[in-house]
Structures are given as C-alpha cells and as structure tokens.
Amino acid sequence: MSKNLKFVQGNEACAEAALYAGLDFYAGYPITPSSEITETLAYRLPQIGGKFIQMEDEIASLCAIIGASLTGRKVMTATSGPGFSLMQEALGYAIMAEIPCVIVDVQRGGPSTGLPTHGSQGDVCQARWGTHGDHAVIALTASNHQDIFSITVEAFNLAEIFRTPVILLFDEVTAHMRERLVIPQPGEIPLVERLKTSVREGVDYHPYLPREDGRLPMSDFGGVHRYNVTGLFHDMWGFPSSEPGAVHGLLHHLVDKIENRADQLAHYREYYIEDAEQLLVSYGSAARSARHIVEDRRLHGERLGLLELQTLWPFPDGIVREKCAHAKSVVVVEQNMGQVMQAVKLAVENPDKVFLANRIDGVFITPSDIINILRLIQGKGV
C-alpha cells in the first residue's frame, strides 16, 4: 500500500496539509474537538526541525504565531468555539497589521461551553464579524478529508498572497471522522511562499505600501529593515497615524483587497445544478448528507442539485446568485439557525424562494432529516 494513502481523522488531514504547505511554527492550547491537530503537530514538527509550543491560552497562541510569522515562518493555530472567542482581539490585530497566519476553528455546539463533543456550524458569522470594527476576512471549509487537505494548503497560500489571517471553519463531525486520504506528491499542489522585499539595506523600505498588484512584500524581523508593526491605524512605514486620509485609505485597502476578489476567492463544488428545480446549498459536514440526498433523489428522477460552498467569506454572492437563478427553490442545509441562509437570501434575486434545512440539537443532520424538510417545503408532509 502506498505510503501516501492514509486512513485518518479530519484533524490529522488538516495537520498533514499544514506540513505539506510548509508550516514550521505552531502554537496551540488544548480544546475539544481540535486537540488532535495540536497533538499531531507536537509530534511531527520537532521531527522536521519546526517549532511547536503549547501556550497558556488561545489568545496567547494566536499572538505567538503572529510574532513568529513576522520572522518569516509559516504559522498556524487551531482551536474550537470558546478558544476562537478568546482569540478575536488578536485576530483583528492580524487583520490590521496584515500578518499571514492560519487559524483553524473546529466548530462545536455553542454558545459558551455548549456541546464540546458534538458537531455544529454555529461559528460562521463569528468568523465574519467576531472581531470588532470594519474588516474583511477569508474563511474556508470542506466536507471530506481530501478537501480538508487541499483547502488547508489553499489557506496557507491565501494568507501569503493577501497578507491576512485565513480562518478554516471545520466541524466536529469531519474532524473526528476517519476516512481515506491520499497525501499529494510534493509539487502536486502549488505552494505560495512569502513574498520578500527586494529593497536593499540602507534604502527606505515601506512595509505597508502595496505594489501595483496589491501585494505587500515583507521583510523578516531580525533582517536588515527595521520597521514598526502596530494595531493602530498606520502609515506606509507602519507608524501610528490618525490622519483622516491615512485611516480612510488603510481601511479601504484592508476591506477591498479581499471583498473585491470574492469571485476569485470562491471555491465550491457543484452537483447536478444545470437542470435542478430544487437546489441545495450546503458546506462542511452537512454537505455530506446533502450530497447523499441529491444522488439518491436523482435515481428517483427528481431534479435536485447541490452547490457545496468551500469559501464562506468573502461570501461568493455572484456565484450563488448565478447558480440559484433557475432553481424554483433553494434550500440551505446547515447545522445552525440559518447563518449562511441569511447570506444566500441577500445574494439571490428572490429571497422568498430560500428555505432552511437545519439541525441544531448536536445530532448530525442526516439524509432523512433533509428529505423530511424537503417534503415539508414541497407541501407533501413528512
């Protein structure tokens, strides 16, 4: 059997993908259901000379990886709801200071301590708006281990390209489920390395002056360019500035660099969309049941389709609008009270045709749950 073929948990798939992407610094704090990511990397990172530290809490973990990223390393931390809540201030800092980093939130039932060992998708809107102030974020998800692998590598790539934290929103079900994973060969998935400045020593370097293509070349801490990094609004040298022009320009830069590229950032999968009368929109573990039901109903001649989102933020409005255009009804399948459904309603031409098929009791939404809800929507009763 190939060494690259594995039977692993989703958390292990994520950790393996991070190593594939070039992760060489990880800080974390134990929390269910994400701990296997931290445990896997505690074992694997020292073996390749990488750095691992168990910090005193989750916000310290995020702070530590931000510091390490500034020295040129590829960095990640992983947590779950309560830890993700604790991280929010540092997440805003990483957005403002434009620090490449990857944050995994393996979602569990909330609010508060909630359901530590049960699946949920209740942190979708927290990922978008959890930290204060206007901002943009990139948040990705996946429904199976092969996709967890590729989307995790993509998270590292996007963090480098956009100089921003990228959030991976997995959930307890995929995180703890074991399934087949094929580790791609080196080079099979392209990797984006840190863009470093070509400005020579002694020449004025502007860490916060975007190039024409919008990217900002970095200089490692400890290198020849000494500059300031701050969470305050700042000028192109990184020094605090409350000059209205600088504030306006920076906020627009932070939001526009992501929001204006929503289509380019959109990762999704589609199944039987072309002639679908009823279109399911789903993501993460819920998309597994949604896909099952679509395949099953097609055998019965029902024109059901599925749009599986992998990019949740920036929300792919254009793609969702286009894919939903011809469906008579759109049913969002998710394990929360309609967090993505709200975004779908805003995206489509006719929000009245958007319905929710959900489950919020900690029990994984099954194909029969979905079929019952579809029958209700169709007026057929259960």
Added chain:
Amino acid sequence: MAIKDYLRERFFPHLWCPGCGHGMVLNGLLRAIEKLGLSKNEIVMVSGIGCSSRITGYVDFHTLHTIHGRALAFATGVKIARPELNLIVPMGDGDALAIGGNHFIHAARRNIDITAIVMNNRIYGMTGGQFSPLSGENISATTAPFLTIDPSFDVVELAKAAGATFVARTTTYHIQQMTDIIRQAILHKGFSVVEVLSQCPTYFGRKNKIGEAADMVAYFKENTTPMGSKAKQENPYLLERGIFVQEEKPEYCSLYEKVVQKAMKGQ
C-alpha cells in the same frame, strides 16, 4: 554608537506628559544597550498598550506594538522562531500584571530568554488615572473615589515565585543603577524581570497629593534602599532595590533544541 542613533528622532517630541518617568526608563534602557554594543538589527522590542508601550515607536529596532497585555505572548513567538534575537518587552503595570498577568507568570515559568521591564507608575495613565493591581491600598484614582481597597502585587515576589531567573527592582531616581541592572538583565540567559518604579505626576501624583514630578522622584530616593542594607533593618517600610535573583537554569529555546534532536533521532 551614540544614543541618538538608537532613536527614531522624527517621532519626537514624545507623547509622555512633562515629568513622566517613562522617558527616564528609555534613557536607562538605551544606555544599557549602548554599553552592550548590540546592533539595532538584533533587537526586537515588543510592547502592549498604554503610555509605557509607546516606547517602541521611539526606538530604531524591530518594533512590535501589539494589543493590551499580550506583549509577552507575541515576544514568545518571535523568540522561539528566532532564538538568536534579543527580545526586550517594556510594559506598564496594568499591562504586565492585570490583563497580562497570565502571560507574565507563564513566560517566567518557561524561563524563556526575554527581558521584561515593568514600568511601574501604579496607575493607568493613558485611560485617565484608574487604579492598577500595583496601586496598593488607600490610593485615590478615578475608579477609586473613596480610595482603593485592593492590595497590590509585589512584582519581585511574583516573578520569583513564577520562576524568573533574573529579578530586579530599581527606580527612575537611580538611573545609573537602572542602566546597570537592565544591561545585566539583557545579558542574562533566561527570563529576566526588571521592575522600575516610575512616576506619573499627571494622575498618580496629583490625585494623591504627592507633589510634582521632582517630589515623586525624591520619594523614590527616600523610600527605597539597597537590598539587605542596614537601613532596611532599621526601617522595614523601605522598599529594597537591586538584583534579587540571578541564577543559571536551562533556557526554554535551548531545551526546545534538545526536543528537536530527540525527535529527529527517532526518525
């Protein structure tokens, strides 16, 4: 290198109030660095939020001005990633020991090679004069109009108990001693804590009728004494200055290197 070569002069005048002690700490810190002959590229200064934390803006090192209380967590990441760099973390008393108390004790416990400087003026200055965990009892502050009832931490005892391997205290009056202590703290391989009693005439002094900046500095002179002095035996209320702990213990990044060696052998 001349002291002014360590400064980003275009940001002067600084934002500290007239009479503030923080500029004196900056003075002592830069003189210590000058004596050590460190190059600017090998120093990373990390700070949190508060009056004291603005110090990073004025020095020409790699500077990381972060969020309230978490400077040591950021510094830990930088240090583990690049152990050859010198990490200096100036913090205010509230920054270091209220919101940042957890990171403070854990950095000390790990004995990671970072120099923490607690600029203790016993008040939150930037937010307008609220009491801090180092204010102590019977202090007037905007959040203690009827005087404080909260006891204070003793930074030296706390750092010792948490495992710091270099622990010292000095004041803005004792600038020569401050320079020498900070120099030794930076040289020390492990977590070093230097508490510098600093004055906030704007809030602490005015609210507590201690007088002007000069009176506050004179207070440090009159109410402190070298460690183990005869004066301390005669007057137990005097606060001791000096180096209380200076010991060799395995440093965190060196220990981590051993973990890497062990893990690689098992391959």
